[in-house]
Amino acid sequence: MTLIKSISGIRGTIGGAPGDNLTPLDAVKFASAYALWIKENSGKAAPKVVIGRDARLSGSMIQALVQNTLIGMGCHIVDLGLSTTPTVELAVTHEHADGGIILTASHNPKQWNALKLLNSKGEFLDGAEGQKILDSADKEDFNYSEVDDLGKVQCIDDYIDRHIQMVLDMPVTQIDAIKAAGFKVVVDGVNSTGGIAIPALCRALGVEVVELYCEPTGLFPHNPEPLKEHLGDLCEAVKEHKADFGITVDPDVDRLAFVDENGEMFGEEYTLVACADYILGHQKGNTVSNLSSSRALRDVTEKHGGMYFTAAVGEVNVVQKMKDKEAVIGGEGNGGIIYPESHYGRDALVGVAMFLSLLTEKKMKVSELKASYPSYFMSKKKVQLVKGMPVDAILAAIHATYVSEEVTSIDGIKIDFADRWVHMRKSNTEPIIRIYTEAPTQQTADDLALRFIAELEEIAQQHA
Template identity: 30%
Template sequence: MLTRRRGRRRTEETVMRRYFGTDGVRGVANELLTPDFTMRLGRAIAQQLLETTPHHPPRVLIGRDTRRSGAMLETALISGLCSMGVHAVSAGVVPTPAIAYLVREGHYDLGIVISASHNPARDNGVKLIGGDGYKFPDEYEAQIEARLAEAPEPFPYPPPDKIGLWQFDERESEQYLLYLLHTMRELTGEREPLRGIHIAVDCANGAASQYAPVVLHELGAKVSLYGGEPDGDNINLGCGSTHLETLQNAVLETDADLGVAFDGDADRALFVDEKGDPVDGDAIMTLWAITRHRQNTLNPPLVVATEMSNLGMQRRLEAEGIQLQRTKVGDRYVAEAMRATGALIGGEQSGHIIFSERATTGDGLITMLETLGLYLHYQKPFSEIAHPFTPYPQKLITIPVRDKHAWQTHAEIQSLIREAERKLETRGRLNIRASGTENAIRVMVEAETLEMVEATITPVVEAVRRALG
């Protein structure tokens, strides 16, 4: 079971795993993620499925983003699955949250997404989504990893008449589009609620490229599209939610009412107001929660966020009578806490937001529609509603290291952390953690003043670089 430690700093020990990180398997295509490895991964996944669904051949739905390596890895994965007797259906290029939605609607046993999210095109990954639409828990991924490490070669294949079937079904992606349109029309009661609204959209040359413009046009919006011409190599390249300056310039150049940027697999969304100022996930969650609370429809009065969310957000929510519950970084941990508490909203500063009435995982397109619903509700310029709290100054530094877990037992680093926490007391927070996707340590400090942030973070970062860099 997952364990959490109360307090301002997480220091629980991290289970060492070779392949699975915080968001599935991720690595450089044709280095870690070769066709051979991906086929073996498919077989290991199939073995796990066959054990848990013994009464029928398991059915798996597969989607991918726009990376050059996506089709190659999908083919290898399907070969591994089918060779063990699992049926596979390809939905093609779809957002990650589309698979989470379609797996539940289509009663699949498993969903798989081939994507490296916001990473550059050279990377790719394999994410697993359970039949209930939620990301696989750590313990299930650990079991698959054990099969990869221990399974004999060759795997014990079934007879020819038990080989799994494969098909491509474009109706799956169409069903997701219809769901998005229904969501906004249900939210507003209008067929074209966005008529007269000009929206700049940056699709990161990723999975949202085939979805966001279509949805917005169907809902009546005027759309200025950026990052909407994927070629296999330009996903997240100078565009999308990790390069928000592209959207900021676009909003100002086109005189748009607001802008939205997705990442490569469209599970997150960030925004820009009409003045070109960024609006992050903390701001959207706070605005949404306050609005629902004042309408007496936020039950329970709770927001789930990670340890990276800003203290300013927490203070504003508390002033409104709304509790903020923090989790480890990663939308899977947010989702787990939301299920345990019944929270209606939770997410990350980076734009992964889960609206539990509509989705089981972070969905950038649902986030876009819910945010546009707020914009329509208030009937004000976006800049007047999209900054509901004053953020505490915050700084996050990522430090490449040789061993990303050694900080937990390093005497000098631990001493500096204790000293920093003593100085901050209730006026700020320090968070230090191992990256889940790369060999690095992330140090975050927020405090009442920028001077306090710099004075706190500098000695800790220097010590980490000196000892572990």
């Protein structure tokens, strides 16, 4: 059981002891700290906060705790109920709110939940802002409102519909062409809010939808991270229903992956590649992704005459780099699409509209589209952290060993070899070290990952 406190929010497993897991006491404490920060940051005695949640089993409990704590701190609430991360992000700005909280543990399994914290722009807090909240939570120096100053709640239950309309209104969404194409898709909504949003968006675009796990019960039918090893049912359903492709998202709908017409993975890394290919075909400019993302985005960007830049892992880091480099599209290789013309947040609904629009332009099957891109293969593995493991010292030792190579150390250690790379970093969301590799073949990528896992374990033993 684990509680992870980071600048990106508070994430933990439900139950157990306070301070070790995400318990009711922890939810109240961190909600109080956020309320204190937002009152100071906005300069308002009664700031407005948007709240939404995914469908996981603990969602209603955590929302009640967080929402009533904010009310007790004098904050007014806009309650979206079941929602998605990008929907909440959009609602913050459209409701002229001072911040927002999404109650979701994203791709983590059902025992997890989290508080994802937003500023008045509907964007994740930066490092300094997040640290203020963590420090405040540790001090527990809160001053709750008296009865006449308690916050009020406004419930809005149609924001996913509003979000869909915003996507339809984007100039890059080719509504008529998509409707004319007569697509048929299978949607795996992992029994969360993607099962509400993605089928509704597709049907609004005239796409025939076969629903798979689209009831928002929170009973995840498989590991909710949209990776190949978890999507066997979707792959089979695409073939069974003779669909043009399959769509899957994580529980809070900020990650997006596709399955081609043959039931083969398009590859979550290539979600951003395809969407960037589409946008760059209409608007020249730069792109950004994080250090763990495929080189294929660089290749496609340069083909369109743009410049490609990397950022540390984490949406807030990618967003800042996109603003610095005036990128027209960016995101993360985990299937996260960030399109500034919509908003600075990963948005699977935006990605679906772009992908459908691209297919109408290319007039290709999804497998043919994938074959048109540079071919890279990734391996994504993890090493479980043992309490007290000196992660920084271990990564420093790796750095020293490969100092003659091209090494980037802004986020863990990334080593770029001539035709392959490895990126090792401590996760912000799980007690693990992630080891991502990319190479010209899958076997080479897997072997490279196993090689560095062995090196990490050997160094860890030396530090034990």
